[in-house]
Amino acid sequence: MALLEVEDLEVSLKSGRDLLKVVDGISFTIEQGETLGIVGESGCGKSLTALATMGLLGGTPIRVTGGRILFEGQDLSLLTPNQRRMIMGNQMAMIFQEPMTSLNPVYRVGDQIIEALQQHETLSQKQARDRAIELLALVRIPDPKNRINSFPHQLSGGMRQRVMIAMALACDPKLLIADEPTTALDVTVQSQILDLIVDLQKQTGMAVILISHDLGVIAETCNKVAVMYRGKVIEAADADDLFAHLRHPYTRGLLDSIPVADKEVEHLNAIKGRVPTLEEAIEGCTFNPRCPNVQQKCLSSYPSVAAFERGHEVRCHFPLEGNE
Amino acid sequence: MLAYTLRRLIAFVPTLLAASALVFLFIHLIPGDPASILLGDTATPEEIAALNQQLGFNEPIYVQYFLWLGNVLQGDFGTSVFFRQPVLSVIADGAETSIWLATMTMCWIVVIGIPIGILSATRQGTWIDQVTSGFAMLFASIPTFWLGLYLILIFAVGLGWFPTSGFPSLSDDGGLWNLRYLLLPSLTLAAPNAALIVRLVRASMLDVQREDHVRTARAKGLSPSRVAIRHVFRNALIAVAAAFGFTFAALVSEAVVTETVFSLPGIGRLVVQSILRRDYPVIQGVILIIVVLYMVINLLVDLSYARLDPRVSLK
Numbered sequence: 001m002a003l004l005e006v007e008d009l010e011v012s013l014k015s016g017r018d019l020l021k022v023v024d025g026i027s028f029t030i031e032q033g034e035t036l037g038i039v040g041e042s043g044c045g046k047s048l049t050a051l052a053t054m055g056l057l058g059g060t061p062i063r064v065t066g067g068r069i070l071f072e073g074q075d076l077s078l079l080t081p082n083q084r085r086m087i088m089g090n091q092m093a094m095i096f097q098e099p100m101t102s103l104n105p106v107y108r109v110g111d112q113i114i115e116a117l118q119q120h121e122t123l124s125q126k127q128a129r130d131r132a133i134e135l136l137a138l139v140r141i142p143d144p145k146n147r148i149n150s151f152p153h154q155l156s157g158g159m160r161q162r163v164m165i166a167m168a169l170a171c172d173p174k175l176l177i178a179d180e181p182t183t184a185l186d187v188t189v190q191s192q193i194l195d196l197i198v199d200l201q202k203q204t205g206m207a208v209i210l211i212s213h214d215l216g217v218i219a220e221t222c223n224k225v226a227v228m229y230r231g232k233v234i235e236a237a238d239a240d241d242l243f244a245h246l247r248h249p250y251t252r253g254l255l256d257s258i259p260v261a262d263k264e265v266e267h268l269n270a271i272k273g274r275v276p277t278l279e280e281a282i283e284g285c286t287f288n289p290r291c292p293n294v295q296q297k298c299l300s301s302y303p304s305v306a307a308f309e310r311g312h313e314v315r316c317h318f319p320l321e322g323n324e
Numbered sequence: 325m326l327a328y329t330l331r332r333l334i335a336f337v338p339t340l341l342a343a344s345a346l347v348f349l350f351i352h353l354i355p356g357d358p359a360s361i362l363l364g365d366t367a368t369p370e371e372i373a374a375l376n377q378q379l380g381f382n383e384p385i386y387v388q389y390f391l392w393l394g395n396v397l398q399g400d401f402g403t404s405v406f407f408r409q410p411v412l413s414v415i416a417d418g419a420e421t422s423i424w425l426a427t428m429t430m431c432w433i434v435v436i437g438i439p440i441g442i443l444s445a446t447r448q449g450t451w452i453d454q455v456t457s458g459f460a461m462l463f464a465s466i467p468t469f470w471l472g473l474y475l476i477l478i479f480a481v482g483l484g485w486f487p488t489s490g491f492p493s494l495s496d497d498g499g500l501w502n503l504r505y506l507l508l509p510s511l512t513l514a515a516p517n518a519a520l521i522v523r524l525v526r527a528s529m530l531d532v533q534r535e536d537h538v539r540t541a542r543a544k545g546l547s548p549s550r551v552a553i554r555h556v557f558r559n560a561l562i563a564v565a566a567a568f569g570f571t572f573a574a575l576v577s578e579a580v581v582t583e584t585v586f587s588l589p590g591i592g593r594l595v596v597q598s599i600l601r602r603d604y605p606v607i608q609g610v611i612l613i614i615v616v617l618y619m620v621i622n623l624l625v626d627l628s629y630a631r632l633d634p635r636v637s638l639k
Contacts, residue, residue, distance in 0.1 A: 056542055059533070082547075089545035101536040104555055105635055106562075115554075116544040151634040167544070 010066030037222030093168035099161035110148030158189035402605035432514035441525025528560035
């Protein structure tokens, strides 16, 4: 049994009387200890997939409108909100894109970690505090005994993200969802945070879903990759296989848009156009307005999944041959 | 924090000087003088002039001001022209009523305003929110005197549950039970301010609710009520605390009306009557004390800011 199975997940935005599908039937599975990278541009549904999995869509006009999310075989949609909260922050934890604003400014970081601990475990104040200090040490915050008393505004962005990670790890989750955890950080801090997540995963054996718009980040850290475009997974494969045999022109475009450090270029490569908004209806393949290889068939029908060896799947009428 | 408080206290001095000078000048702009009001319509101009001379109101105004200021600095607020008693003891007589009225009003504002505000915010968009927001709008708009009169009409005259007016001292027969005299006045005074707090708590909670850290709190698996109180309301309190400073200013002016409607022997009514009697020393004394109170309360609000929000440092 997989740790997490997402089957045909549909997430929709209620806009007036219409339901706009933001995530349109995506499926993926993740086993204990695996790292799944979900990659795509802004607005393709990555974060909403994460929030839906976590159960944090409450209070927004966005709802899960189809499909199933199975966590350890348990269909999460069948749980009551209270049962769902027993999993949240406990077996399944999440860190967010904005470390600067994701901590409550009025509480000491230690108290925020202790709150997470005591929500799911019966610990005395002293035990919880000692555990919080251990967690801060685990995420490599120097001088954790004193730092536990800091307020968030006294810490840098990187330190705050470490605190967020410590908080997420408080109850030894089986699954950590990291939604663009390094996007708001300096480049040097980015790699430290990624290394930290990778190391912690090795230590704890948890599974990680890493969401990023940066294929480079995904390539460094993940063993499975799902590329999303406009609410659908358009290419999914093991990381090694994906980077060895890119099949979808969109994935190719994402990879080409990473600048190479030792090559002088006049223009950075970019995928032309932009992600179409939800209201824009597109006949055929939703990538066709931006695709360099677009052909007649792409304008009329949406491609179904084409499977290649080693479970490499792609939604394209004319997948690229290997790594051209 | 201590240094900040001391500096703020020192800054009181120029403010008080300016306030006292303004009050002094404005009172003397009112037509009429104490002597002609004391002596009534039948007095001759000579009698009036003689009494004004005796009371010291014939001196040039700046001389009067500095004489008065000199005395105030020595703790002597002068003698009431009307009561023939020291101003401070006249004020002390009214203070009991006003302090109890203010205390009860503040209790109502907190006890009614904050929970209803929280309820309204956490049930945003439901009928509960619409009803509470509607009532808040209504009570924020009703004039104090109108509400006071109707409460008297319904609960005191009609149902006979409460006394219509007046307030015997708590040291008289009845003791604390005498506070029932202040129930309707304090509710009258609390209504518009509690309504304001309801709206403010609701609005600031809805603002905080959208912040990222609230999502983090929910991601920990905290119950919705814990998120609402510990993470949303707690942070919204920072904005609400600021409002309490303004509420005090509103209370002072509304208390004047309320005490008049309910014939309460408080400071508010004392000011109104003293103005009618041109009792300059009492007016000056009361206003000076209100100014000091206002400054102290705003200092406390600023200090509470630093307690509520660790990002605020008082320098």
